[in-house]
Amino acid sequence: xxALLEVRNVSRFFGGVKANQDVSFSVEPGIVLGLIGPNGxxxxxxFNCITGFYPPSRGEVIFDGQRINGFSPDxxxxxxxxxxxxxVRPLAKLTVLENTxxxxxxxxxxxxxxxxxxxxxxxxVGLEKRTEVLAGGLPIGERKKxxxxxxxxxxxxxxxxxxxxxxxxxxxxxxxIRLILDVKKHGLTQVVIEHDMKAIVRxxxxxxxxxxxxxxxxxxxxxxxxxxxxxxxxxxDSGGAKA
Amino acid sequence: MKTLVVCAAAAVVLALxxxxxxxxxxxxxFILLFIAIALGESWNVIGGFAGQYSVGxxxxxGLGAYTAFVLLQRKGIAPWFGVWAAVAxxxxxxxxxGWITFRLRGPYFVLASIAVxxxxxxxxxxxxxxxxxxxxxxxxxxxxxxxxxxVITDWNSKTPYFYMGxxxxxxxxxxxxxxxxxKLGYYLQAIREDQDAAHSLGIxxxxxxxxxxGISAACTALVGSFAAFxxxxxxxxxxxGIDVSIQMVLTAIxxxxxxxxxxxxxxxxxxxxxxxxxxxxAQAHLLVYGILVIVVILVMPDGFLGFIAHRLRRKAAAR
Numbered sequence: 001x002x003a004l005l006e007v008r009n010v011s012r013f014f015g016g017v018k019a020n021q022d023v024s025f026s027v028e029p030g031i032v033l034g035l036i037g038p039n040g041x042x043x044x045x046x047f048n049c050i051t052g053f054y055p056p057s058r059g060e061v062i063f064d065g066q067r068i069n070g071f072s073p074d075x076x077x078x079x080x081x082x083x084x085x086x087x088v089r090p091l092a093k094l095t096v097l098e099n100t101x102x103x104x105x106x107x108x109x110x111x112x113x114x115x116x117x118x119x120x121x122x123x124x125v126g127l128e129k130r131t132e133v134l135a136g137g138l139p140i141g142e143r144k145k146x147x148x149x150x151x152x153x154x155x156x157x158x159x160x161x162x163x164x165x166x167x168x169x170x171x172x173x174x175x176x177i178r179l180i181l182d183v184k185k186h187g188l189t190q191v192v193i194e195h196d197m198k199a200i201v202r203x204x205x206x207x208x209x210x211x212x213x214x215x216x217x218x219x220x221x222x223x224x225x226x227x228x229x230x231x232x233x234x235x236x237d238s239g240g241a242k243a
Numbered sequence: 244m245k246t247l248v249v250c251a252a253a254a255v256v257l258a259l260x261x262x263x264x265x266x267x268x269x270x271x272x273f274i275l276l277f278i279a280i281a282l283g284e285s286w287n288v289i290g291g292f293a294g295q296y297s298v299g300x301x302x303x304x305g306l307g308a309y310t311a312f313v314l315l316q317r318k319g320i321a322p323w324f325g326v327w328a329a330v331a332x333x334x335x336x337x338x339x340x341g342w343i344t345f346r347l348r349g350p351y352f353v354l355a356s357i358a359v360x361x362x363x364x365x366x367x368x369x370x371x372x373x374x375x376x377x378x379x380x381x382x383x384x385x386x387x388x389x390x391x392x393x394v395i396t397d398w399n400s401k402t403p404y405f406y407m408g409x410x411x412x413x414x415x416x417x418x419x420x421x422x423x424x425x426k427l428g429y430y431l432q433a434i435r436e437d438q439d440a441a442h443s444l445g446i447x448x449x450x451x452x453x454x455x456x457g458i459s460a461a462c463t464a465l466v467g468s469f470a471a472f473x474x475x476x477x478x479x480x481x482x483x484g485i486d487v488s489i490q491m492v493l494t495a496i497x498x499x500x501x502x503x504x505x506x507x508x509x510x511x512x513x514x515x516x517x518x519x520x521x522x523x524x525a526q527a528h529l530l531v532y533g534i535l536v537i538v539v540i541l542v543m544p545d546g547f548l549g550f551i552a553h554r555l556r557r558k559a560a561a562r
Contacts, residue, residue, distance in 0.1 A: 053443075
């Protein structure tokens with residue numbers, strides 16, 4: 001099966017800092033790929049490289065057979081790749097519905113039509129009773145759901161979720177996991193950055209581990225959980241400098 | 244729908260005023276009010292909805308005024324034709340400027356907008372052959388407005404200006420109303436709330452901002468040329484001055500930024516305060532005006548409209 005997204009030898013430098021170096025992996029249609037690694041491993045930078053917020057310093061990003069390095073974020077979204085933000089970015093002074101309408105307008109010019117799509121997505125994430133609330137006034141759990149509804153409203157072919165479970169309690173995380181699995185059932189390809197290993201193991205088909213900007217390992221959840229290098233990366237390596 | 248009916252009724256009542264009111268001063272105040280509303284609404288499209296705080300809108304105001312004046316004085320083209328050239332020229336220059344300055348964010352964009360207005364002011368001051376430089380241009384004989392041979396007005400009283408002003412106010416309010424409910428309006432507000440989030444949701448930032456600036460500059464140029472003909476005289480420091488820009492920003496901020504009704508409220512407050520102060524304490528009026536503006540902004544950070552809405556909500560919650 002040809003990959004929907006292919007990341008080829010992507011590097012991103014900020015001055016002398018190597019945020020990503022030579023990272024390669026591919027994402028086949030319909031799968032959920034987990035992207036994990038300790039803080040500062042370069043996960044979010046990689047998302048930014050893929051979605052057009054920073055062009056990669058080197059390497060290529062291929063989406064659906066097309067090289068998209070240097071495409072602006074709006075163009076990437078139009079092509080069908082949408083992302084959420086680790087630090088949620090609600091449009092605070094707009095209502096929940098209006099926030100989602102903004103996403104839906106990606107595929108239509110009619111506001112009425114966009115409202116229909118938006119309401120549908122809000123029902124999916126369970127925010128249909130909160131449509132008229134200002135997004136700035138939502139608690140964190142609902143903000144994360146709104147973020148999901150908003151990207152889903154852009155009718156993407158692939159979504160990149162940056163720590164959608166960060167800061168949530170167990171019940172809220174459970175709801176998000178169900179949503180991810182539900183979305184997967186509908187055939188939507190996903191790349192998920194997450195710290196919660198239990199959630200990762202339950203949702204992901206394959207996992208890529210980043211450490212210090214480089215790819216450390218890739219494999220099935222079972223392989224990754226049992227990989228001593230991954231343990232070392234999280235708990236400090238045998239050199240003991242950071243432990 | 245209800246608001247539309249109320250607005251239409253208000254416009255009709257206002258349109259009847261010149262029949263009852265004869266005092267030129269009273270009509271003058273209304274004309275100032277209409278101009279302030281129209282300018283505040285024009286600025287609101289880019290400043291209020293998109294959150295791009297241009298403090299250089301005098302550029303479009305002055306370009307509108309100068310184009311219409313120069314066309315009248317040098318070519319004898321009547322303002323109601325010249326104004327369309329003025330609008331077109333402002334939009335073209337605004338789009339070029341926008342294309343360059345919209346890469347900047349926040350305070351840097353504000354500074355760039357001021358710089359653009361200053362550049363155009365200096366150009367107007369120094370291209371004496373075209374603009375008369377610092378001497379300015381006097382609109383001497385305004386040709387009578389004719390429609391199919393019958394003279395509609397010869398511009399010798401305040402009444403025609405009253406109706407023109409009212410039309411400008413209604414038009415710019417309508418523009419805001421339509422923009423706010425359109426796709427463009429949603430996109431502008433998304434950009435205002437979070438530019439990166441907007442970008443990631445498929446919004447082409449520069450194009451959308453430029454569309455808003457184009458609309459805003461067109462309205463400003465239209466109103467600017469009208470205001471200039473009402474005054475009857477223009478010179479660069481007056482029409483391209485930063486006071487003009489700040490007045491537009493204040494009207495929107497004090498009334499309620501990013502709302503359709505806000506600039507109307509802001510214009511009423513500012514014009515009335517300014518005129519009352521001018522009449523009562525003459526020289527000191529600018530000082531008191533400034534202090535009042537500061538107090539209003541401190542006490543009501545969301546403008547009068549936000550303040551009223553907040554009070555109503557609290558009342559409703561208390562009940």
